[in-house]
Amino acid sequence: xxxxxxxxxxxxxxxxxxxxxxxxxxxxxxxxxxxxxxxxxxxxxxxxxxxxxxxxxxxxxxxxxxxxxxxxxxxxxxxxxxxxxxxxxxxxxxxxxxxxxxxxxxxxxxxxxxxxxxxxxxxxxxxxxxxxxxxxxxxxxxxxxxxx
Numbered sequence: 001x002x003x004x005x006x007x008x009x010x011x012x013x014x015x016x017x018x019x020x021x022x023x024x025x026x027x028x029x030x031x032x033x034x035x036x037x038x039x040x041x042x043x044x045x046x047x048x049x050x051x052x053x054x055x056x057x058x059x060x061x062x063x064x065x066x067x068x069x070x071x072x073x074x075x076x077x078x079x080x081x082x083x084x085x086x087x088x089x090x091x092x093x094x095x096x097x098x099x100x101x102x103x104x105x106x107x108x109x110x111x112x113x114x115x116x117x118x119x120x121x122x123x124x125x126x127x128x129x130x131x132x133x134x135x136x137x138x139x140x141x142x143x144x145x146x147x148x
Contacts, residue, residue, distance in 0.1 A: 013039040017050065026057050027082060058083075058091055059100065066092075066101070071113050074105070085110075 013036035020028035041047055065080055078088040096103055103114040
């Protein structure tokens with residue numbers, strides 16, 4: 001029964017999407033979306049999943065592109081990935097807020113400044129535990145003093 005669907009255009013569209021995703025190619029993914037527009041955009045479920053997949057592919061490609069840099073022009077990234085500067089800037093901003101990487105967008109200079117990943121300092125956690133324990137001690141002393 002699967003053989004009767006093999007040549008169906010919707011199946012070909014999904015196979016093309018899978019191939020573009022496997023190759024992590026944003027350009028191929030966009031080409032497939034435009035080539036099979038009717039098959040892929042008419043179904044809301046598929047459209048939502050493809051939007052999520054596009055965001056994931058874009059994020060993966062951006063991470064791969066910015067990896068060797070500590071400071072890079074947004075225009076350069078946009079040129080390498082083949083998208084408008086505004087789209088790249090918005091996605092980088094979202095990635096910073098989602099803590100995909102640590103950095104800032106220097107919009108005055110049109111640059112992305114990437115920081116090394118912050119190391120976790122256990123001092124803060126230890127201080128919170130100490131304050132909690134001190135609070136428990138004070139509470140115990142208050143209870144004992146109230147009984148006297």
